[in-house]
Amino acid sequence: MTSPRISVALSVHNNAAYLAAALDSLLAQSFHDFELLLVDDGSTDDSPRIIDRYAALDCRIRVLRQPNRGLIASLNRIIAAARGDYIARMDGDDIALPERFARQLAFLDAHPDHGVVGTQIQGITETGAPRRDHRVVHPTDHAELAEALASRSPLCHPSVMMRRDLLQAVGGYRPAYRHCEDYDLWLRLVDRTRMANLPDRLMLYRYSTTQVSTRHILTQHLGASVARLARAERLAGRPDPTEGWDALPPIETMDAAFGRPGVAARIRADVTRGILYAPDALAGDGAALIVAHLDDVRRGQVPPVAGLWRAVARLVRHHRPAAGIRLAAALARHGVRR
Numbered sequence: 001m002t003s004p005r006i007s008v009a010l011s012v013h014n015n016a017a018y019l020a021a022a023l024d025s026l027l028a029q030s031f032h033d034f035e036l037l038l039v040d041d042g043s044t045d046d047s048p049r050i051i052d053r054y055a056a057l058d059c060r061i062r063v064l065r066q067p068n069r070g071l072i073a074s075l076n077r078i079i080a081a082a083r084g085d086y087i088a089r090m091d092g093d094d095i096a097l098p099e100r101f102a103r104q105l106a107f108l109d110a111h112p113d114h115g116v117v118g119t120q121i122q123g124i125t126e127t128g129a130p131r132r133d134h135r136v137v138h139p140t141d142h143a144e145l146a147e148a149l150a151s152r153s154p155l156c157h158p159s160v161m162m163r164r165d166l167l168q169a170v171g172g173y174r175p176a177y178r179h180c181e182d183y184d185l186w187l188r189l190v191d192r193t194r195m196a197n198l199p200d201r202l203m204l205y206r207y208s209t210t211q212v213s214t215r216h217i218l219t220q221h222l223g224a225s226v227a228r229l230a231r232a233e234r235l236a237g238r239p240d241p242t243e244g245w246d247a248l249p250p251i252e253t254m255d256a257a258f259g260r261p262g263v264a265a266r267i268r269a270d271v272t273r274g275i276l277y278a279p280d281a282l283a284g285d286g287a288a289l290i291v292a293h294l295d296d297v298r299r300g301q302v303p304p305v306a307g308l309w310r311a312v313a314r315l316v317r318h319h320r321p322a323a324g325i326r327l328a329a330a331l332a333r334h335g336v337r338r
Helices: 016-027 047-057 071-081 100-110 142-148 164-169 181-189 217-235 251-258 263-274 279-283 286-298 308-317 321-333
Strands: 006-012 034-041 061-066 086-091 114-124 161-163 194-206
Touching: 006 016, 006 071, 016 047, 016 086, 034 047, 034 071, 047 061, 061 071, 071 086, 071 164, 071 181, 086 100, 086 164, 100 114, 100 161, 100 194, 114 181, 142 194, 161 164, 181 217, 217 251, 217 263, 217 279, 251 263, 263 286, 279 286, 279 308, 279 321, 286 321, 308 321
Parallel strands: 006 034, 006 086, 034 061, 114 194
Antiparallel strands: 086 161, 114 161
16 A cells, blocks of 8 residues: 555544544645544543544544543554654644645655644634634744744644654654643754744634643643753753653752752743743642742742732732732742832
């Protein structure tokens, strides 16, 4: 059997409400030479029935089933089974516009020095309506994208197409970086290949209150901070201490893991900075992390993160006055000025 040009990587866990629209958008692509590797990651809703119905209609769909193991395990399984030269990501609640694959494939074929290409996105609500407040513009050329990687992910993960051999060369996705597995991957790939985003909006990206960036923001910022530190070790010619980790250890162990003092304090400052606009995190587990950051400041390990008093006002505005009072008391106790 001739191998397809593209292997589409789609992991599904309880996406029944949106899955048919996502699959319809893939099967409506103007470029047809692809296989759809679809992992049913232990869905308990109507997703398995929808998957079986579409698989019976189109022989390009290859279904892999497993107990719920999460996105990283699902994507690594797909990478191992893929036959295409390129792997295109997709999520079960997004919509790919008809020219997406054709334009990404043409770009990668014409630019052999590029290993990753994403697209611009149009945000939509849970009901599929355009988000009027959506203003995300991802950098298009490699230099701007590489610069942005120093602080954030400049690629929309479900919009990207990547060279399979490069993914295999770096070992795919790493389990320690749960909820920021894409950012860690970009930080490993950017030093091996050029990356870009097309200027066209070729994906409808669904925003919801249940998505990872909303539910797991603390874990996401923790992983991102460690991923940046791990890249700095690699660039300095030192071993990546996180290689082989199945999960991130507690922050307080990071000085020992990286072999020098001050790493844990730097991570706490990074995470504090990242959650200042996330009231749920500030009112939850993030509160203890901020207190630990203030202890680091008192010991002279790092300067205080700017904007902590404004975070108090933000908590009050978001109907979390008790959390705001606790944060204000901690700031006053540690002598942080307004």
